[in-house]
Amino acid sequence: MSTDATPPLLSVKDLVVDFKTRAGNARVLDHVSLDISAGKILGIVGESGCGKSMTALSIMGLVPNPPGRITSGSISLDGRELTGLDEETLCEIRGTEIGMIFQEPMTSLNPVFTVGEQIAESVRVHENAGKQAAMARAVEMLKAVDIPEPDIRARAYPHQLSGGMRQRVMIAMALACRPRLLIADEPTTALDATVQAQIFDLLQELQQDTGTAIVLITHDMGAIAELADDVAVMYAGSIVEKGPVGDVLSQPCHPYTQGLITCVPHLVPDPPLQREALREIPGMVPALTNLGAGCAFEPRCEKAFDQCTGAKPELIKVSASQLGACWALESDQR
Amino acid sequence: MSLTHTIAKRIGWGLLLLIGVLILNFTLISIAPGDIADSIAGDMGGADATVIEEIRERYGLNQPFYVQLWKYVSGVARLDLGFSYFYNTPVTQLILEKLPATLLLVFSSQILAIVLGTLLGVLAAKKPNGIVSLLVTFLSLFGFAAPVFWSGILLIIAFVSIFPLFPVGGMTDVTVEGGFFVQLLDLLHHLFLPMITLASIYLALYSRLARASMLEVLGADYIRTARAKGLPQRMVLYKHALKNALGPIVTVAGLQFSAVMSGAVVVETVFSWPGLGTLALQSILARDTPTIMGILFFSSFVVIVVNILTDITLRVIDPRIKAG
Incomplete structure (x- = not known):
């Protein structure tokens, strides 16, 4: 994603987080990798329960333990490994290096x-x-x-x-x-629409003034389009597509991203003739305790075929900077 | 509403309540069966009808009920609680002699129970499945199940008979001589066992309450915020969480205060602590009604004052409370 040579400010590599539940082990994050460069805004989108907030909490070292724990992978901030640090050191980093704002300003x-x-x-x-x-x-x-x-x-x-x-x-x-990094976990979900716009404006303004990098977690595709430089789309604990925001929004390669984008209502339909009912993605996010061997999105995917149930697709490059995890993409490439 | 306004209003209601308590006490004692003049005469060794009539005359017992009531209430307004038949002393003086001992016992045991109970509750909430948590659960079961007269007697057997570490009863030892600190030490030595006994039930209550309250608060969003700010664990626990968790503890402590006062009666009797409780027991046995009513009046007064203090404390802790 960061195509320039400078190393990223925050680098998450192959992060796996497991939760022990009564129903068995739930893999809430499955080999998540993200990079964010200084002064950039990275958007993370996805439905509720797809692992967006857990990614944020992992970066902060605030995964509730028990029942959760970081099983493997690395999180490094400016080259410094954050996983496995003791609580005292983490306290130093929280607030001074990484700040976080939450969904519910009321509580x-x-x-x-x-x-x-x-x-x-x-x-x-x-x-x-x-x-x-x-x-x-x-x-x-x-x-x-x-x-x-x-x-x-x-x-x-x-x-x-x-x-x-x-x-x-x-x-x-x-x-x-x-802090050099601000994690904003759905900062506007609980607010009125007009106030939402004000908060996004404020974040953008502060980001330009201070050069703080921002991880913006939201399901507001409009905000992503307006604010973010890069975007990562998450589904059932994995990243299914990531890349520069322009590429991902204009040419989404994963069926889930495509679904998310068509879900957004438009006041003026574009093109104007396309006055069809608001679309939705059928089905629900699967329970993380019984994910099959195949692609987690397969049960809801319109384009699913035989290969999708066999194994989980890896993230592969679809262009210079855009990546997607879908068997359809792999078969296209071959 | 400003704090002073609230306090003034609370004090006004408190005074009304006190007058109500006075009237109710007086009425209840008047309609209770038995003749006071008879029992006074009985203490004198029996008397004939003319003497009993004289006694009625002397104590105003032959006057109509409302006249007696008015005399009593207006007397209380002048801090005159009447004259004890049994002790031959003004009731106000009797009570003021005994009140400090009771207040010392009640407040020291309450402070011990609240502070230690809250601390135990916080430690238990920190690790809900840990050893302290288990201890708190055990302690509260034991504290609730053991009546104070029993636990008090057990303590006497253990620490007076078997290991003679503490005096068996009373408040001071007349043989102890020395300066202020020696006297104070002697007093604390005597206070220890009754204080522990009276505190035990409430220690159980407050530790349990603090644990539950802290567990609830620790799940709140603002605790996550405090952690995300990078505050050290002790600040998260003892500043952000505890101040929010104190509300229920303060409320219950205020409500329980009347129960503590009555618990003190039993504990004072077990440890021969020369307080209001001992006085109350003796005056009930002697049918010394002015003293009984006086003690009831003073206990209600203390309970009402404590409740006003509770309201003020709650408002200081939580700015959202706007007491009406």
Whole structure:
């Protein structure tokens, strides 16, 4: 994906995460590989339960253990291996190197502390800043995320702020120690449509100002098209397609990506004559405990054929920078 | 609503409640069977009808009910709780002599139970299947199942008879002489066993409650946020989680306070602790109604004050609470 020679900021290689459940072992991430370069935005899309959030939590070292654990693979940040680090070192990295914002700004802020305190606290912990200096940074960060009257808002409790404001506070908090990577896990899912656009604008603006790389997890294809440089499509714990956002959205090679794109409603149908009903992908994401030997998408795929049930397809190059994992692509190439 | 406004309102309601308690107590004791004049006469060794009539006259027992009630309530307003038939002392003075001992026992055992219980609960919640968690479960089963008179007596057998580490009862040892610290040490020495006994039930309650409350809070999104910020584990636990988990503990501690006061009666009796509980027991046995009513009044007063303090504490902990 990153075609330039500079090594990526974050590199995830063959990451496997397993969860022990009553129904058996669930492989929630199956050989996931991702690269993200400094200052870029990588979008990760897919249905609920496909492993997007688990990828984010793995990078943060926050996979709930038990029941989950990183079975194999590597995550390296600027050449430094993150898997297997002890908790203390991980605490150093979280916040200072990697920041994260979550889906639910309503419940992701601690209700019993002021937002200023919650932002200032990580500055105090990570930079050994004094109380006043940390609070000054908190106010500065609130200003940076376009919160009006930041010095007054810093003394507000989360319940006194609107949803959009809370998500801005979350962003301010994640960026307070100037991390090089920000993971945004569905940052707008719980917000109104107009506020969603504002938050995406803000993320883009901050990314351009600070050069922070962003992993944007979403199922909003529109946001991916607008913001992301690269995109990875996940299905049932695996990446089924990845590449530059322009290529993947205009010429999706995997049937699942094609399905996702046709699922997006258009206000003005394009082309205008194509006034058909909104399409959907039939079926549901399979249970991860009983995936067969074949392609996980095969039961829902319109283009499935004999080979699809036999073995899982590998990611192969379909162009210089675009990769897909589908048996149809392999047979095309031969 | 501002905090001072809330406090003023709470105090107003508290006063009304106290007056209600007074009227109810007085009425209940008046309609209870038995004649007070008779029992006073009985203590004097028996008396004929004219003497009993004199007693009625002296204590105003021959006046109509509402006059007696009014005299009593207006007396209480002047902090005069009447005169004890049994001790021949003003009730207010009697109670003020015994109250400090009871408050010392009740508050020390509650503070011990809340602090230690919360700490145990947090440690148990940290590892829900760990050894501390098991200990908390065992402790709460034992604490709930063992009545204080029994556990108190067991403690006396263990630490007074078999291993004579603690005094058998009372609050101070008259033979101990020395400065303030020596006296204090002696007091704490006497306090230890009754405090542990009274704390045991509540230690069980609070550790169980803290464990459940912490487990719930630890699953919250803001705990994940705190971890994602890179806060060390102890900050996540003792700052972010604990402050949220304290609400139920404070609420229950406030509600339980009246039960603690009545538990103190039993514990004081077992350890001959010279507090209100011992006084209450003796005055009930002696049918000393002014003292009984006085003690009931003071216990209600303490319970109401503690509940007001509970409300204030809850508001300080959680800014979302806007008490009406």
